[in-house]
Amino acid sequence: MSDITTSAALQPVSIKRHRRWHIIVFLFPAFLVYTAVMILPLVETLRQSFYNLVDGQLTFVGLANFKVLFGDARWAHDFWNALRNNLIFFAIHMCVQNPIGVALAAMLSLPKLRFVTFYRTAIFLPTLLSFVIVGFIWKLILSPLWGVTPWMMDLVGLKAFFSPWLGKPSSALIAVALISVWQYVGIPMMLIYAALLNIPEEVIEAAECDGITGWSQFWKIKLPLVLPAIGIISILTFVGNFNAFDLVYTVQGALAGPDGSTDILGTLLYRTFFGFQLQLGDRSMGATIATVMFLIILAGVSFYLFIVQRRIRRYQF
Secondary structure, eight states: OHHHHHHHHHSOOOOOOOOOHHHHHHHHHHHHHHIIIIIHHHHHHHHHTTEEEETTEEEEOTTHHHHHHHHSHHHHHHHHHHHHHHHHHHHHIIIIIHHHHHHHHHHHTOTTOSOHHHHHHHHHHHHHSOHHHHHHHHHHHTOTTTOSHHHHHHHTTOGGGOOOGGGSTTTHHHHHHHHHHHHHTHHHHHHHHHHHHTSOHHHHHHHHHTTOOHHHHIIIIIHHHTHHHHHHHHHHHHHHHHTOOHHHHHHHTTTTSSTTTTOOHHHHHHHHHHOBTTBOOOHHHHHHHHHHHHHHHHHHHHHIIIIIHHHHGGGOO
16 A cells, blocks of 8 residues: 555646736737837838839839849949948947947946045936937037037137037038937946946955956956946947938938938938938838848848857856
């Protein structure tokens, strides 16, 4: 009898797992909204790039729109100009915004720094402002007629270096990019700051026991450990810059002047798809430009996920 009881006790007991249908119920509204707002427009845009109006009828033309975009002199000039400006716009953010964000995060993480909450809030506050407000405020600040910049530069004896930066083709794009850096530098700062706070205390204590303190500790210990966060910030900067439109439109208008010097892919897409002033909108060419933008972003994200992230994964705990 005891042998039968023991063998019955040793037999595995099957546990019936309940299906959690409530998860699907709660996710379905979000999935429905995301599909309607993001997925379906993306699919329709990709489909539209292979069609064009022929004798008033929407006709499948294959890669003809892409041949026009890259082969026609007028379209190719506008596209390559916008792409070059977009790359410069992205490079300024990578070389100015992100290093400043890392430096600010490192200073905020200092244990003896006072008023950390105030500094953190003040630096992050411009991120919460509307791009319309930021654009118009900086247009007023940099105006050579009624802006405060000439007066402030005169106070420190640098008025001779003032120039209407937004009105000159050689400096307009850099000025707009720096305005964007001022507005969004709080995002990399907060992400790096959170990553620094997430470093285990045991690692810091071990470094101090080895005599590694101060900025040497940051460069040798902390910075390698926050490389995954820096990688995330880099890819977010890439995606955000190649989707940029709002600030350039607010500061320089749809024509992205002067003389197209601030024209990026977003403003080119807007003018092409919706038209502007006497220019009629072309839905097929607009969808073609949007498709090229999508492919560029997809290539950048794929490069990060399959190459960069694998290399920095060894620093993660």
